[in-house]
Amino acid sequence: MSELKQTPLYDVYKEYGGKTIDFGGWALPVQFSSIKEEHEAVRSRAGLFDVSHMGEIEVKGEGALDFLQKMMTNDVSKVKDGGAQYTAMCYENGGTVDDLLVYKIKDHDYLLVVNAANIDKDFQWLKEHQGDNVEVNNISEKMAQLALQGPLAEEVLQTLTKTSLGDIGFFKFQIEVEIDGKEALVSRTGYTGEDGFEIYCDAQDAAHIWKVILDAGGDQGVLPCGLGARDTLRFEANLALYGQELSQSITPIEAGIGFAVKVNKEVPFIGQEVLKQQKEEGASRKLVGIEMIDRGIPRHGYKVFSGEEEIGEVTTGTQSPTLKKNVGLALLNKDFTELGTEVMVEIRGKKLKAAVVATPFYKRPKK
Template identity: 60%
Template sequence: MLKRTPLFPVYAEHGARVIDFGGWELPVQFTGIQKEHDAVRQQAGLFDVSHMGEVRVTGEDALPFLQKITTNDVAKLENGQCQYSLMCYPDGGVVDDLLVYKLGDNNYMLVINASNIDKDVAWMQQNLTGHTEITNISDETAMLAVQGPHAEQILAKLTDAPIQTLKTFRFLPDVKVADINALLSRTGYTGEDGFELYVDQHDAVQLWKLLLEAGQEYGLVPAGLGARDTLRFEARLPLYGQELSNEISPLEAGLNYFVKLDKGDFIGRDVIAEHKANGAPRKLVGIEMIDRGIPRPHYKVFTLEGTPIGEVTTGTQSPTFKTNVGLALIDSAYSALGTEVNVEIRGAQVKAKIVATPFYKRKP
């Protein structure tokens, strides 16, 4: 039986095509991936991300516990600030990537990937130290995301909260959006400006409708997982299970910035420090096809001489640029920009080259 978010009842009203996504019945698209992608790049899109997991971490030892299980430096967070981070296994592989929200002293919320909720909570329980309490609040929490250049104007119609001055990776813990209580953050997973609204699951449908109504004049459209994937891919934002896994370290995925080796010990630090000192054996790179063909996940990558050097993690025709591009995890020795490689597409070796990423950057 597939799980459903509190917003499942409204999908049909917007013509959603639903798929099984990691055990959840979620919309891959409403009006079409290209249309939804363009709306987020040019106006705004509304995403149901209620399948994501939320976990409260509280108690007098919450900070040392989080320092132990995550790679970023939680001690640097102020109240009302959040950070991107990773949880690793001792061998440097990634348990999950996540966001850490600091609600107050000894009071944090972690936002984790939907397909990893049970695994992540079990991992945290297994590594629990001191006076720390973990509470999985995923089932009672809904999460909606408004993304795109007009996101701020749309939300400003529904709240008096000072969102105009809210900086990226900051949040307001308790605001009224219309008459609904929400935690409102400004992070985004699309390469555009955007806000996330965490609300009680019972308020999700009402908030969805209010946002769509408020966003009508700005071209706001419901957007599904398809556009979410193409948008995050163009911005080179990783997806767990593709650019990250228990077999891929944060440094191999190019996430060095979110690993703070100088903060003290944490799970996986030794292997990651070794990668930093001697270079990671593999590297995540951008590829662009020279010959015809679209690189897809798990397509093998070879040198021009035919030596296997890795595989594609994500690939598609970029909806923004109409180029056939991908991300590939390959042997670091072949990762220099401009290097030509072959991608095996349906049994044929097709030429591509290593290119700079992200493929898309928002204009300031």
């Protein structure tokens, strides 16, 4: 693991029993106890994730908003100070460079949070298109990010800060939040389908914050969680993963995140023409949920058929820990995407029956 990139928490994993794997060139914990146990903790109590491998890029200057409007599919002008927005960056052909979050600190000052495997590519893409009066800085190595997710997240984190966390709304954030004496930016976006917080702090403060949160939540069953549970949680909530539901060859419209594509905003953006056409006329492919009828688990890359005709492939699939069903997301020819349509998934050389079902597979119960 020594040649892999490490987060500031790498040395702490062992203390908590972390089982580390190579994830896109990073040494990251896939689990601490078990994926199912951690998944259940987040759904019923809370779990703490190290997501410091994610990238952070500053965009500053008087030209920052115009620049971001040109680069992003969503309408960044709608974001107010202390607000966050989910968006995508696209190539001219509509394929996805990355899906990301834009945080507006204040006028002319934005923070982009990008996927770990795409940090260098995204930074390069932004630099290539950088306009006048814009500064673009990759600050990923200075920052760490922790995510505390689950119904008890607010209660546990509130014991460590004087800031009223209840005042941080969904897709909002606050800067200069002190957590046990360490300063952080705290947001409330979530990538698990549950309530929770992201904590962006100085890399050298990450281990301290990690330990105090787990100590504070220990009696309530808060667990350290790895990438395995993060994947099953986001999958059940139908939240896209770059490299699976989104890629250079899959557009945001095909992937079902058309809500983050504002094709009629005033400033033209890269990929707009293709995405506008797909939005108006419908894309030829569509991401749908599937549930296995026959016994078998659909996995990423498995081919999907209607009779002998290949109609698409599975992007993510697993046995849902919450539903106890074998389900998947699949990118299919649009003619086969109506709810109830029966399809076949090729698993180990056998074509097994499945049906198109509604997503998300899991919705958080309303309070």
